[in-house]
Amino acid sequence: MIDHVTEVIPGVSAEGYKNLPEDEWYFPIHFPNNPNVPGVLQLEALAQMLTVAITTLPGNKGKITHALSHQVRFRKEVLPKKKFIIKTRVNSWKRGICDGFGQGIVDGEVACEANMKITIPEILEKYLPKK
Amino acid sequence: MDNKSKYNKVFIECFSVKEKILSKDLKYNSIPQWDSVGHMSMIAALEESFDITLEMDDIIDFSSYNVGKKILKKYKIEIN
Numbered sequence: 021m022i023d024h025v026t027e028v029i030p031g032v033s034a035e036g037y038k039n040l041p042e043d044e045w046y047f048p049i050h051f052p053n054n055p056n057v058p059g060v061l062q063l064e065a066l067a068q069m070l071t072v073a074i075t076t077l078p079g080n081k082g083k084i085t086h087a088l089s090h091q092v093r094f095r096k097e098v099l100p101k102k103k104f105i106i107k108t109r110v111n112s113w114k115r116g117i118c119d120g121f122g123q124g125i126v127d128g129e130v131a132c133e134a135n136m137k138i139t140i141p142e143i144l145e146k147y148l149p150k151k
Numbered sequence: 152m153d154n155k156s157k158y159n160k161v162f163i164e165c166f167s168v169k170e171k172i173l174s175k176d177l178k179y180n181s182i183p184q185w186d187s188v189g190h191m192s193m194i195a196a197l198e199e200s201f202d203i204t205l206e207m208d209d210i211i212d213f214s215s216y217n218v219g220k221k222i223l224k225k226y227k228i229e230i231n
Contacts, residue, residue: 088188089188114191114195115191115194116191117188117191137188139188144187144191145187146207146211147191147194147207147211148179148187148190148211149179149190149211149212149213149214150211150214
């Protein structure tokens, strides 16, 4: 759900965008006569961008990430032919867990925003008690 | 607030449990809330509450409510 990453400060923030041409696969079905980007895909875009901020840290390149919990607020419909700007920041990164925040912006207005928690399981598991 | 109250408060708030559940039987994965993410949240809360940084081995060894008390002794925190 990302076309381009325009700026990354590893461990701090990542920004970029996704263009939304009319022929995106979901527009015909979400919804007929009222196409707009599904909220779950907006959230996915934010989560993927937050992942960029973490996987660009030394030693994290190529590591698999998982979502832990997201709390999202949708503020406006995101329509075809728009540019969906994605901005994320890392609030904390510790022991394989990233707490972060992201916004999806269209035409200068916030379309959605989310508090997100993601993990790199390979790192997290090193800190867990053995069963 | 004494150390035991601070210690208990971390468990109560991180795992959303009543104080009566805090016993030798409270262990990693013994309740749904004390999973991998809960473990890291609880460790972070302890570090903030007691102004310490736990070593990696201690985080791994922190497998129960009672074991945690022994581990904190290493950091000069007595919980009676």
